[in-house]
Amino acid sequence: MLSEAGLRAEAAHIACIGADVSQTADPPQPFGASIPTTKATSGEVLLAWAMNDQARPTAHGAPLRVVLRGWIGARSVKWFQRLTAQAEATDNHFQTEYSILPPEGDPHKAAPSDGITSRPARHPPRHPAARQGRPAPVRPDRGDRLRPRGRRPNRGTRGRIPDGGSTWVHADLDEPENPWTWQHWHAALIMPPGGAQLIARAWDDTAAVPPESPATVWNPRGYANNSWARPHVIVRP
């Protein structure tokens, strides 16, 4: 679509807006986001009108939405209405709002260009439970046998979980569906009944490990916490 339209050399960013206008943004404005033109023309971006071979639900952006594979959801504009090729990144409220500020940043004074507004295509593995601050999906299976399952971005890596905090056991990876989706994993643990804390961390093929604690990734808005997930579980007798 962009090559049909013809991009000028100075078009470094592609900005999109949706049909929904936020009255709480200052000033009121449509939801918007921009991405570098290199990403927009990378073949990793969809304009989607369907979802899982069904008509796309309105809640998920019908009639048309942007889907950016490998990037945060906030850049995938729903109810897609208009795009602009421009020299600078958008100053839309929602681009600025969903940016990672440095620890000393002030969310109330941040300029559009402050902070990280995009994620690299290859990013450190993180567990969604750590991101959302809630326990990982762990369910007791056959009494004392736990089968933790998790997801993380697919980098062909191997997940690990500790048994009781001193040693670690390998998790098995489920078959990845595609390079952009979460990598599901599972592991079996024999544990005594009672309360316990699990720790889930991942290693990738460069031996990179997510941060052990959220302390080193702290930022004012609390985004992108990819530190080790530490869900509490209760093993029923």
Ligand SMILES: Nc1nc2c(c(=O)[nH]1)N[C@H]1C(S)=C(S)[C@@H](COP(=O)(O)O)O[C@H]1N2
């Ligand atoms: N037009 C529009 N697009 C939007 C949003 C929005 O509020 N309006 N929210 C964004 C955010 S923050 C996320 S996480 C995803 C959520 O997409 P989903 O509802 O399909 O899960 O849509 C993004 N696109």
Ligand SMILES: [Mo]
């Ligand atoms: Mo979001």
